Amino acid sequence: MKFKPSIKPYRGAAGGWGSLEATTRYVFDSKQALKNLRNLMRVNKARGFDCPGCAWGDDNHSTFSFCENGAKAVSWEATRNAVEPAFFAAHTVSTLREQSDYFLEYQGRLTHPMRYDAKTDRYQPITWPDALRLIASHIQAMDNPNQIELYTSGRASNEASYLYQLFGRMLGTSNFPDCSNMCHEASGVGLKQSIGVGKGTIRMDDFEKADAIFVFGQNPGTNHPRMLHSLKHAASRGARIVSFNTLRERGLERFADPQNPIQMLTPKSSPISSAYFQPNLGGDMAAVRGMVKALLETHRQRLAANQPGLFDQPFIDRHCVGIEDYLAQVDATTWQQITTQSGLSESQLRHAAAIYQGAERVICTWAMGVTQHKHSVPTVREITNLQLLFGQLGKPGAGLCPVRGHSNVQGNRTMGIDEKAPKALLDSLEQHFGFSPRREIGHNTVEAIEAMLRGEVKVLIALGGNLAAAAPDTERTAQALRRCDLTVHISTKLNRSHLITGKDALILPTLGRTELDMQASGPQYITVEDSFSMVHASEGIGKPLADTQRSETAIVCGIADAVLGNQPLDWLELADDYSLIRQHIQATIPGFDDFNLRCEQPGGFYLGNAAAELRFATQSGKAQFSAAPLPETLFPQIGAEKAPFVLQTLRSHDQYNTTIYGLDDRYRGVYGQREVLFIHPEDLADLGLQDGELVEIETLWNDGVTRKVSGFKLVSYDIPRGNLAAYYPETNPLVPLASFGDGTGTPTSKSVPVAIRRCAQPSTLRIV
Ligand SMILES: Nc1nc2c(c(=O)[nH]1)N[C@H]1C(S)=C(S)[C@@H](COP(=O)(O)OP(=O)(O)OC[C@H]3O[C@@H](n4cnc5c(=O)[nH]c(N)nc54)[C@H](O)[C@@H]3O)O[C@H]1N2
Ligand SMILES: Nc1nc2c(c(=O)[nH]1)N[C@H]1C(S)=C(S)[C@@H](COP(=O)(O)OP(=O)(O)OC[C@H]3O[C@@H](n4cnc5c(=O)[nH]c(N)nc54)[C@H](O)[C@@H]3O)O[C@H]1N2
Numbered sequence: 001m002k003f004k005p006s007i008k009p010y011r012g013a014a015g016g017w018g019s020l021e022a023t024t025r026y027v028f029d030s031k032q033a034l035k036n037l038r039n040l041m042r043v044n045k046a047r048g049f050d051c052p053g054c055a056w057g058d059d060n061h062s063t064f065s066f067c068e069n070g071a072k073a074v075s076w077e078a079t080r081n082a083v084e085p086a087f088f089a090a091h092t093v094s095t096l097r098e099q100s101d102y103f104l105e106y107q108g109r110l111t112h113p114m115r116y117d118a119k120t121d122r123y124q125p126i127t128w129p130d131a132l133r134l135i136a137s138h139i140q141a142m143d144n145p146n147q148i149e150l151y152t153s154g155r156a157s158n159e160a161s162y163l164y165q166l167f168g169r170m171l172g173t174s175n176f177p178d179c180s181n182m183c184h185e186a187s188g189v190g191l192k193q194s195i196g197v198g199k200g201t202i203r204m205d206d207f208e209k210a211d212a213i214f215v216f217g218q219n220p221g222t223n224h225p226r227m228l229h230s231l232k233h234a235a236s237r238g239a240r241i242v243s244f245n246t247l248r249e250r251g252l253e254r255f256a257d258p259q260n261p262i263q264m265l266t267p268k269s270s271p272i273s274s275a276y277f278q279p280n281l282g283g284d285m286a287a288v289r290g291m292v293k294a295l296l297e298t299h300r301q302r303l304a305a306n307q308p309g310l311f312d313q314p315f316i317d318r319h320c321v322g323i324e325d326y327l328a329q330v331d332a333t334t335w336q337q338i339t340t341q342s343g344l345s346e347s348q349l350r351h352a353a354a355i356y357q358g359a360e361r362v363i364c365t366w367a368m369g370v371t372q373h374k375h376s377v378p379t380v381r382e383i384t385n386l387q388l389l390f391g392q393l394g395k396p397g398a399g400l401c402p403v404r405g406h407s408n409v410q411g412n413r414t415m416g417i418d419e420k421a422p423k424a425l426l427d428s429l430e431q432h433f434g435f436s437p438r439r440e441i442g443h444n445t446v447e448a449i450e451a452m453l454r455g456e457v458k459v460l461i462a463l464g465g466n467l468a469a470a471a472p473d474t475e476r477t478a479q480a481l482r483r484c485d486l487t488v489h490i491s492t493k494l495n496r497s498h499l500i501t502g503k504d505a506l507i508l509p510t511l512g513r514t515e516l517d518m519q520a521s522g523p524q525y526i527t528v529e530d531s532f533s534m535v536h537a538s539e540g541i542g543k544p545l546a547d548t549q550r551s552e553t554a555i556v557c558g559i560a561d562a563v564l565g566n567q568p569l570d571w572l573e574l575a576d577d578y579s580l581i582r583q584h585i586q587a588t589i590p591g592f593d594d595f596n597l598r599c600e601q602p603g604g605f606y607l608g609n610a611a612a613e614l615r616f617a618t619q620s621g622k623a624q625f626s627a628a629p630l631p632e633t634l635f636p637q638i639g640a641e642k643a644p645f646v647l648q649t650l651r652s653h654d655q656y657n658t659t660i661y662g663l664d665d666r667y668r669g670v671y672g673q674r675e676v677l678f679i680h681p682e683d684l685a686d687l688g689l690q691d692g693e694l695v696e697i698e699t700l701w702n703d704g705v706t707r708k709v710s711g712f713k714l715v716s717y718d719i720p721r722g723n724l725a726a727y728y729p730e731t732n733p734l735v736p737l738a739s740f741g742d743g744t745g746t747p748t749s750k751s752v753p754v755a756i757r758r759c760a761q762p763s764t765l766r767i768v
């Protein structure tokens, strides 16, 4: 496909015609894919497959509810284009490395197991038994089990990820780096500290009951389009939607429902947000602190006037600890600190506080704008503090809602993909399977890359994902991968990680979620868990492209069998019949009673959430206020010096993480290009630069390493001064490996201190 770059501000609402048009355009790219998609949607009556798009829940009983980006994800997977051995014979790995990420995935589905041959610099076919034997021989050659890293991306099913972690633990490691480490880790860590459970407390229908919904650092119009339906319905029955977003995101402003014929026929669209605040990058903790400061003032005034206070005192007295320290911290935080750090004025924050105060039931949602900073844990906890003050937990229409990314990333954690797994899980695996799992904490993603860089890792296995492109500090991540003896990628599509090989390297082609998974006992379904802790079955129906593709579960079982043999567990028997895996899950993980039976339930079953029932598994047994001060600076590494600019790296409308569907970002008015840099017009003027000029972006850090990308086109945009935005993964080379969140290890992808300067050269990106 040819792309013509242009910038045209988008004037429509999110959703609507543009969305339908874009969907059909994508789908029409491959006529066969359209047919497949139609068939899938038609046949998809009984159980259906879970949309591989995002982790938003389902609001009806058909599992596939339409959304533009979900349709892209499905049709992208359903392509009949194949990357077969002939393709690899025709291209050396070095030449493929020069291609863009878009090109690589566009080639189609991987069909055959392939092994890298350094002599010819090409991948060559290998049989499944030989591939599995090769993996076993590398693992058996390790000096100790911690020389392996088992990476997981959040699409893997509950069944595959459960067996994958079990295999790792039986081998003796707890090195389970995963995409969650780069994503919502702060939500898990922060919520666990505050309320004892690392998951959201609300359910889908709470959106129908909330009086106000506060959306922090999230772009649902692109990344969780089905959430717009919930927001729109809430807004149209009078609930207040308050957005905190550094950028003005169209999906948070206005929305036309592509499935609503009346809205499609009239130019009408629904306004979404009743208030829209644009904080500085990393300014949300200060913003919430400001709201609490204003609310505390009113609370005290009321008490002084012998009126009932604002806060829910009975709730606080009964269920919380630590309020005195927290309120002392609020008093100690000055408006000056709050407004400087948040970039919002006192009157804006008082306005937000007034909306909050006027609502009986409040939901707070958030995503990467909150979790990918140095101080993300205290930020998540600050949002929780606000909700606790008003007793916004344990009642309908209220609660905390981290909106997850990958469609089963939450399920992966429930299944034990966790480098710091809770003791209860390890005890239960020990008891049920009769082995002693390693109790020490293993590597998260950044630690895994560091261990690889130190030459300590012999084998990397990746169950999905694209570590080379998704991880920070692209150049160092590439060096890290190259130092492994063996890299193994279980993948649906060709991607950059396949081209940055260890000394030995394998690509193992796997079935996608939409495809029929036929095993010895018949067709299999798998299960996933959404952001609302609903577990449901997903059964593919599309015909696989090649009989040399295997399911993820079968591949994991094949590897485990080749390495560990069939004692104490007969892995191949589990691959024949996934209901046996679910019996093991039921026996070892709470909430899965009658698992196989309950998979028949339409819409799935709810795992439950103790905090939502006001039971708090914290040290004190109560919800804990956090009394963290606002951070002095987000960049201690660069000293007192103020970074000229702070850069966030984010998603365009036409991508799914490192999967690039196309080069448009419709709602932001960007077409045919991705190497753009959003900047405030006055910042442009101050720098003597013009819209459309090319710049290089350089990270400011203290380790003597130069991190630079060049040829980015300036686009003036509605963004606070001093803040910049550009797309991920093109800007991953700028994120230092050592720049991660406190207590999370999550790369600070939303706050990178940078300088920019004019450059003449167009971009030379994506070649490592
Ligand atoms: N179509 C599609 N769907 C997806 C994905 C995809 O790539 N494509 N990815 C999936 C995954 S894995 C995830 S994790 C989610 C990601 O979903 P999002 O978190 O929505 O993804 P980002 O594009 O990173 O957007 C971050 C948003 O937060 C804002 N923001 C950034 N920094 C700050 C800040 O400091 N404060 C505030 N208030 N706002 C800030 C940005 O302007 C942007 O609107 O989406 C999932 N769904
Ligand atoms: N700078 C910057 N970096 C970031 C982020 C950011 O906002 N900014 N976001 C971070 C976040 S939130 C996340 S979640 C990570 C994502 O990191 P990853 O999860 O590692 O990356 P993805 O791009 O989702 O992985 C795409 C690849 O997965 C494979 N795949 C797709 N479907 C399947 C399947 O069904 N099974 C298997 N086995 N493989 C499949 C395909 O081969 C595809 O190429 O990136 C993180 N990195």
Ligand SMILES: [Mo]
Pocket: 179, 182, 183, 184, 404, 405, 406
């Ligand atoms: Mo994510």
